[in-house]
Amino acid sequence: MSMIQDRPVHSPAFRRRRALNWLMLGTTYASMYMARYNLSFANKSLSDTFGWDKAEVGAIISMMLTIYGVSALFNGPIADRIGGRRAMLIGVCGAIVSNLAFGLGAYLHFLGTGPVLLAYLSTVWALNGYFQSYSALSLIKVNSAWFHVRERGVFSAIFGSMIQGGRVLIYVIGPLAVTFLPWQWVFFIPSGIMVVMAVLTYLFVRDAPVDTGHEDFDTADATSGDTGKVDLAYLFKKVFTNPITLTIAAAEFCTGFVRHGFEQWFPRYMQEAQHLALNSRIFESGALAVVATGILGAFAAGTVSDWVFHSRRPPVAFLGYAMQVVSLGMIWWAPNLTVIMAAFILNSFAISMVHSMLSGTASMDFGGKRAAASATGMFDGMQYIGGSAVGIGMGWMLERFGWGVWGPSMIGFSVIGAVLMLRLWNVVPRSRG
DSSP: OOOOHHHOOOOOOHHHHHHHHHHHHHHHHHHHHHHHHHHHHHHHHHHHHHOOHHHHHHHHHHHHHHHHHHHHHHHHHHHHOOOOOOOHHHHHHHHHHHHHHHHTTTTTTOOOSHHHHHHHHHHHHHHHHHHHHHHHHHHHHHHHHHHHHHHHHHHHHHHHHHHHHHHHHHHHHHHHHHSSOOTHHHHHHHHHHHHHHHHHHHOOOOGGGGGGTOOOOOOOOOTTTTOOOSSSHHIIIIIOOHHHHHHHHHHHHHHHHHHHHHHTHHHHHHHHHHHHOOSSHHHHHHHHHHEEEEEEEEHHHHHHHHHHTTOOOOOHHHHHHHHHHHHHHHHHHHHHHHHHHHHHHHHHHHHHHHHIIIIIHHHHHHHHHHHHHHHHHHHHHHHHHHHHGGTHHHHHHHHHOOOOTTTHHHHHHHHHHHHHHHHHOOOOOOOOO
């Protein structure tokens, strides 16, 4: 294990410009989150409108998550070459078009209500997955140039909370849209918000301090001191063949199964298993509590990582996986609604801890600012590939065996993730600086 340099001292002008950069970038990412998780609120509406079972709706989910995961692996090196700002603009513009096309699909009556329409919506949502895959890796690519290793845990918590802000909005807007408007508006509203954020990203976000008149600085990450060309050979050495990054990617595969198994089916579980309307007071208060604890989880993870574990990420991720095991066991036990809501809240806290540490922070540390997008692409991509099974696979399982198998189906993946983090307990990035 190598020692990490002390955090640098920045001027007030630098901190103000950096704050503007991450505020715009983080809010854009949050708007894209809305346009990713909005489908979960239309999940049951798709079945009610077109007569599809859970497996058929799950096929749409699986298509999106699979394409997201595979695309992230390839789009990471692209973002490392073209820059995070440009990659984010590509992603948000594509997500706008995809969400509009999905909502409009319900009005294309010549497609019918059977397999042709299902194929159309699956394809459109898969395209959304492709463009959405640019979001996380673009954000991490930009921030890797603006934040020192010793700053990244806490600031990743800030970004984690902003991302959760996107969930807050869709948890508020989603139930209202599907209850009081045609359900298609759960896709149209996020598209309008993304248009605004695309413009603001173009105007205010810059890739590095030097692009705004400030000096670049040594971030003390895994590529600090490297001067070689950022080509595929370099990225393979730093990211795709590194035992540490490969172990994190395997853990993120497990994260994906648990995270998306929970998030993609949570609203429908509350509707069918607990018989709650999406606009009921119990659902709304519970959903907002789930999101709020997700924000707290990101802040807790970042703070503990930087100040207790000296910027080591795996110990905090281990704690998150352990909490997932407990919360999923509570859902399995599920004696009453109060215990179930407590389990959902704890699970959201735990998932946020793991996600902010691995995809949000470890990718910057071990990819470094020269390969951060590639590392994020691999970590985030494996998470979504892991999550792809919760679409058609979990839909089929729930259709056949009911909601009683939902919680226990995810526990094993959390256990594996925890074991992998134990193997990396003392790992920190090694730089040449």
